[in-house]
Amino acid sequence: xHQIITIIKEIKSELFKVGFFQSLINSFIVxxxxxxxxxxxxxxxxxxxxxxxxxxxxxxLYLTKKRNLEYVETLFPLVNEQLRTAKDNLNKDNEITRRxxxxxxxxxxxxxxxxxxxxxALNLSIIIVIALSVSIFFLSYINxxxxxxxxxxxNNPLGTLQKITSNKPAGGSGESxxxxxxxxxxxxxxxxxxxxxxxxxSSTELNVEDLQDTEEKNFDTAFPQxxxxxxxxxxxxxxxxxxxxxxxxxxxxxxxxx
Amino acid sequence: xKLEEAKKNMDLLISEVRKVVVGQTEMVKDVLVAILTDSHAxxxxxxxxxxxLTVKTIASLMDLKFSRIQNTPDLMPSDITGTxxxxxxxxxxxxxxxxxxxxxxxDEINRAPPKLQSALLEVMQERQVTVGNTTxxxxxxxFVLATANPIEQEGVFNLPEAQADRFLLKIKAQYPTTEExxxxxxxxxxxxTQIKLKPIMKKETIxxxxxxxxxxxxARDIKRYAVDLVRSTRTKKDLIEYGASPRASIGLILASxxxxxxxxxxxxxxxxxxxxxxxxxxxxxxxxxxAERNNLSEDDVIRxxxx
Numbered sequence: 001x002h003q004i005i006t007i008i009k010e011i012k013s014e015l016f017k018v019g020f021f022q023s024l025i026n027s028f029i030v031x032x033x034x035x036x037x038x039x040x041x042x043x044x045x046x047x048x049x050x051x052x053x054x055x056x057x058x059x060x061l062y063l064t065k066k067r068n069l070e071y072v073e074t075l076f077p078l079v080n081e082q083l084r085t086a087k088d089n090l091n092k093d094n095e096i097t098r099r100x101x102x103x104x105x106x107x108x109x110x111x112x113x114x115x116x117x118x119x120x121a122l123n124l125s126i127i128i129v130i131a132l133s134v135s136i137f138f139l140s141y142i143n144x145x146x147x148x149x150x151x152x153x154x155n156n157p158l159g160t161l162q163k164i165t166s167n168k169p170a171g172g173s174g175e176s177x178x179x180x181x182x183x184x185x186x187x188x189x190x191x192x193x194x195x196x197x198x199x200x201x202s203s204t205e206l207n208v209e210d211l212q213d214t215e216e217k218n219f220d221t222a223f224p225q226x227x228x229x230x231x232x233x234x235x236x237x238x239x240x241x242x243x244x245x246x247x248x249x250x251x252x253x254x255x256x257x258x
Numbered sequence: 259x260k261l262e263e264a265k266k267n268m269d270l271l272i273s274e275v276r277k278v279v280v281g282q283t284e285m286v287k288d289v290l291v292a293i294l295t296d297s298h299a300x301x302x303x304x305x306x307x308x309x310x311l312t313v314k315t316i317a318s319l320m321d322l323k324f325s326r327i328q329n330t331p332d333l334m335p336s337d338i339t340g341t342x343x344x345x346x347x348x349x350x351x352x353x354x355x356x357x358x359x360x361x362x363x364x365d366e367i368n369r370a371p372p373k374l375q376s377a378l379l380e381v382m383q384e385r386q387v388t389v390g391n392t393t394x395x396x397x398x399x400x401f402v403l404a405t406a407n408p409i410e411q412e413g414v415f416n417l418p419e420a421q422a423d424r425f426l427l428k429i430k431a432q433y434p435t436t437e438e439x440x441x442x443x444x445x446x447x448x449x450x451t452q453i454k455l456k457p458i459m460k461k462e463t464i465x466x467x468x469x470x471x472x473x474x475x476x477a478r479d480i481k482r483y484a485v486d487l488v489r490s491t492r493t494k495k496d497l498i499e500y501g502a503s504p505r506a507s508i509g510l511i512l513a514s515x516x517x518x519x520x521x522x523x524x525x526x527x528x529x530x531x532x533x534x535x536x537x538x539x540x541x542x543x544x545x546x547x548x549a550e551r552n553n554l555s556e557d558d559v560i561r562x563x564x565x
Contacts, residue, residue: 085525088476097524100475
């Protein structure tokens, strides 16, 4: 009797674990979808987490209710109707219920947690999570949140979009919407000391109208006086006397060969 | 006795019955269901479908006191219950009727007059007989297996629905298949072999099997399915005028338990409920005029309910 109770508890616990994990993945997918949808609107990330958390609890409740012993029996037909019967007749102790319990215990040992996992759905969920994560990386790269949708005119969406994109280029440094590309004066502060800097904007653009004729220049052909040449210094080799004759012969041999 | 032994006993009984009765396996099983549930059964079918032979064969295989009542329109209740007679010492002495047996075959029950039917059904319900001021308890086990012929119109008194409710099952005898009929012809028209049967099931065994039947566990949702099925006979107003009573719910669960035991299972399956729904419900529902006009039988309606 005790054994059958333990087995039923174990099965229920495994069902809950699988349901918990599945709810977690589903709610994570919802979180990622909401995160992507809310990215352009400068809304905090926890706004996307709220529906995900809500879904997690609802999904868990649904799965816990739906995945009962009947569900186990459909996945493992060997204990079909027996598991439920054994569970509903725990308070009865007679020859037949004892035999039923024994049979269920033997068969239930073959039930594995993997029976409760829908690998197709799990793989699909993982693929969706990966795809959504990659989408978030991509959208972060193009800095979608720089587009201020507050200025968006929904009556003329195309025109407004053109205006937004031409005025405020995506990417780059500095604050968008500020015409002064050198930034604010307050930027010129080093630690607590205010720097006395003056930034002079310069232009590299050529104005064709400012071009003038070339001036003729005369160059002096004489070399400067202070340029002198000096004799080459000889290199004195310090060869020991006893070896000097050998060296001399060696060089003579070399010159003979030429 | 263990469960396996019980199953072996039942299988042996069925195989022994098959030596005499060709086919009719479902009918034989249903009769055994009635015996296992300590209830009564009504066998209905056209003449010559081995209804009486089946009951007689089962009775001879069981070590039980068997009696047969051949019903006729002039039969009196005292003819079956028994009566007080004056003996040689001029004293009243109760002479028990054929109802004082373990297994009673009430042949062609629809030929019996209403007074007798009423007396018989009271005995079936109370399992006791009252003659004068004295009440006599019937010996257990006690079951009545009645047969009826549905095509007779002259001199018959069809059982009222309330009285038919006393029978746990209404078993329909079906026509045999061609192969079965060929075997029947070979067995009974071409040879004179007399099959002698010996009792193979003792009274104690039957009582033990009846106790075992009650012990067969059933899951709560399967029990609910059975109850919902019986209740649906009361709500399906377009097809059923009068539905089955809670007695049908008890009967359906009990019959399903017996069926499970016959199949050697230690739990009741939904299939048992579906199978036993027909014999348990078919005599407990009264079809509407609309259903009858559409040529629907009780079984058709039950099939509809099971969908």
